[in-house]
Amino acid sequence: MPASLYGTWDLISNDNLEGYMTALGISPCLRKIALKVKMRKVIEQQGDQYTIKTVSKIKNYTISLRVGEEFKEFTKGLDNRNVKSLVTWEGNKLVCEQTGEKKNRGWAHWIEDDKLHLELYCEGEVCKQVFKKNVNE
Structure with a gap:
C-alpha cells in the first residue's frame, strides 16, 4: 500500500515551472506572476476518493x-x-x-523522505515540485 498523501503540504522547491507553463501555452505575463506565488497542497482522502486542492493567495484549484x-x-x-x-x-x-489538446500531459504525486513530490508534465516539459508537511496541521 502506498504512503498516505493526506495532509497540508507547503512548497519548498519548484524546478522548471516556467518550461511547463510554456508547454501549456500560458502567457508570459501569467507565467511571471505564477513564478512568484507560494503554493500549498491540501490532500483529503476517503478510500479511493481524493480531493486535491492547490491553494495560493492569488488562485485556488x-x-x-x-x-x-x-x-x-x-x-x-x-x-x-x-x-x-x-x-x-x-x-x-x-x-x-x-487526454486533450496537449500531448503527453499529466502529473504524479508520491511520498519520499517524508516529503510530497509532484511531477507535472506536458509535451516534453517536466516541472518537479517538492512539499513539506505543514507542522501546524
Whole structure:
C-alpha cells in the first residue's frame, strides 16, 4: 500500500515551472506572476476518493477524483482546457494521465523522505515540485 498523501503540504522547491507553463501555452505575463506565488497542497482522502486542492493567495484549484475512474476536467484558472483525466496507482505514485489538446500531459504525486513530490508534465516539459508537511496541521 502506498504512503498516505493526506495532509497540508507547503512548497519548498519548484524546478522548471516556467518550461511547463510554456508547454501549456500560458502567457508570459501569467507565467511571471505564477513564478512568484507560494503554493500549498491540501490532500483529503476517503478510500479511493481524493480531493486535491492547490491553494495560493492569488488562485485556488480543486479537483475531486476516484482512483481508476476516468473523469472530465476543466483546468479553470490554469490553462482553461477540457481534458479527460484518469488517475491510477503505479507502485507508490498516484499518476494522472490527461487526454486533450496537449500531448503527453499529466502529473504524479508520491511520498519520499517524508516529503510530497509532484511531477507535472506536458509535451516534453517536466516541472518537479517538492512539499513539506505543514507542522501546524
